[in-house]
Amino acid sequence: MRLARTLRRPRPAHARHFSDAATKGFSECPDFKIVDSTLREGEQFATTDFTPQDRMYIAKILDRMGVDYIEMVNPMAGKQAVEDCENVAKLGLKSKILVHTRCHMSDVKAAVNTGVQGINLYMATSPVLSKHSHGKGIDVIIETATKVVEYVKEHGLEVRFSCEDSFRSDMSDCVTIYKAMDAIGVDRVGVADTVGIATPKQVEHVISTVRANIKPTTGIEFHTHNDTGCCIANALVALEAGATHIDTCVLGLGERNGITPLGGFLARLYTLDKDLITERYDLSLLKHLERYVAQHCHVTIPFNNYVTGSCAFTHKAGVHSKAVMQNPSAYEVIDPSDFGVERRIELAHRLTGWNAMKQRTQDLGLEIPDEKLKIATVMIKDLSDERTIGLEELDKILMSLCSKRQPKAAFVAWGEDAHEHKADFYRRETEDAIKMLDANEDTRPSEVFRFTGHLFDKAVLNRLLDLAVDSPVDFKVVKLDVPNDNEQQSSAxxxxxxxxxxIEVLRQKYENLLSTLDGVARTQMSIEEQ
Structure with a gap:
């Protein structure tokens, strides 16, 4: 039976639920350690380009953060790999330095000679991988691994043996190998979801099964890829089921879609036992480390990245913003200050509430009557439907409103109609402030294109917008008309x-596209007067 197809079995008695851990303390769960593989798995990411100095610096920051292990590239990769292992091993870090190698005696001897503290061995055990690598049966794998493991132990180093592609391997084969490795004294066995195929339930079953077949003192290291988006959930479930070590990478880098992200995994554990995680790890270093690694891997940190993404603590909806300003925990399970990042309240959009506007006036040290601010908020929301309003522009509006004060005598003179007159006066003030912004609108050249015809039934509009996205120009869909009874006469x-x-290059691309599609999706283009 393949591991990926196994049915759920009863949880081992020692396994603990994280729901209990959340209230009793994370120490209730099996002790866990982080094996960060940024300098090994991360090196396999498509655009990683670390220098020797980068590797040493990243190792130092990982050590300062508090990760337990740092995994390095196999020294057989080349002369520089040997030097990198030696240099990082000589840094005197608290983190233990490991080398990830094939289960070959030549690889292991080279790794031992670099002065590292542990060797992470692996051999393919799934039919699809073993066929194209070593081609050996289970008995030969055990025999080969035994000799290599004993060599590592003779040199006083930690050793892990992992079944590569565990979840596409035969379960009985893996258990047989793990029991044999446990018998000769490996420090831990490795369970690897090499292609990201496992589901949380499968991870729970497999880790529980492995735990039941090896000594309680033998660790289980779990390595999972993110091809199908389950790596953090799978890592958490693995711990719950009895794993002791979790492999991570900064930003989740790695082969293909990468592996469990260090930041995301720490954030997940933080919600279970904040005190333990903040005491054990210096979370404030995460943002700097991710930015450094992103720069040297030539990637941009995603807006929705765990904790450090630009929108991770950004609140926009009026109800959310008001609640967060009064009590951040209303919509935040993580205190951003623990990770060295800040929350942000988005303003000047259609969902803005006046409470957020009031908070902004207080941040700026301004005093604007609530009645005036409520009227201005409605008008600013309406304006945001027409165009984007930046924070600088919003501040100009608020400062303008603050500087204009109507004498109280005028309000008294209005008598019974004072309320209505005040509202009109506040609206005019806001209109004047907005007109000041309009005077500073974008003065760059512009062109307005109208397209009519098969925009949707032939997906023409998709292609037109793709061309605009790929162009250096800025663009906006000003109007869209899709008749219910005749989609062939849609217009945009x-x-x-x-x-x-x-703009001219884009126009030519539009003409070429429409000419190419003329036979199957007739669409006309015209230039509108502005």
Whole structure:
């Protein structure tokens, strides 16, 4: 039976539920350690380009953060790999330095000679991988691994043996190998979801089964890829089921879609036992480390990255913003300050509430009557439906409103109609403040294109917008009309803003596209007057 197809079995008696851990303390769960593989698995990411100095610096920051192990590339990769292992091993870090190698005696001897503290061995055990690598049966794998493990132990180093592609391997084969490795004294066995195929339930079953077949003192290291988006959930379930070590990478880097992200995994554990995680790890270093690694891997940190993404602690909806300003825990399970990041309240959009506006006026040290601010909020929300309002522009509006004060005598003179007159006066004030912004609108050249015809039934509009996205120009869909009874006569108006040459290039691309599609999706283009 393949591991990926196994049915759920009863949880071993020693396994603990994280729901209990959340109230009793994370120490209730099996002790866990983080094996960070940024300098091994992370090196396999498509655009990683670390220098020797980068590797030493990243190792130092990982050590300062508090990770337990740092895994390095097999020294057989080349001369520089040997030097990197030696240099990092000489740094005197608290983190233990490991080398990830094939279960070959030549690889292991080279790794031992670099001065590292442990060797992570692996051999393919799934039919699809073993066929194209070593081609050996279970008995030969055990015999080979035994000799290599004993060599590592003779040199006083930690040793882990992992069945590569565990979840596409035969379960009985893996258990047989793990029991044999446990018998000769490996420090831990490795369970690897090499292609990210496992589900949380499968992980729970497999880890529980492995735990039941080896000594309680033998560790289980879990390595999972994120091809199907389950790596953090799978890592958490693995701990719950009896794993003791979890492999991570900064930003989740690694082969293909990478592995469990260090930051995301720490954030997940933080919600279970904040005190333990903040005491054990210096979370404030995470943002700096991720930015450094991203720069040297030539990637941009995603807006929704765990904890450090630009929107991780950004609140926009009026109800959310008001609640967070009064009590951040209303919509935040993580205190951003523990990770060295800040929350942000988005303003000047259609969902803005006046409470958020009031908070902004207080941040700026301004005093604006609530009645005036409520009227201004409605008008600013309406304006945001027409165009984007930046924070700097919003501040200008608020400062303008603060500087204009109507004498109280005028309000008294209005008598019974004072409330209505005040509202009109506040609306005019806000209109004047907005007109000041309009005077500073974008002065770059622009062009307005109208398209009519098969925009949706032939997906023409998709291609038109793709061309705009790929162009240097800025663009906005000004109007969209899709008749219910005749989708072939849909129309769209797109305004583009940018350099004249860029606009002209885009126009030519539009003409070429429509000419190519003329036989199957007749669509007409015209230039609108502005």
């Amino acid at each position: 108006i797109i305004k583009v803003i940018g350099e004249l040459n860029d």
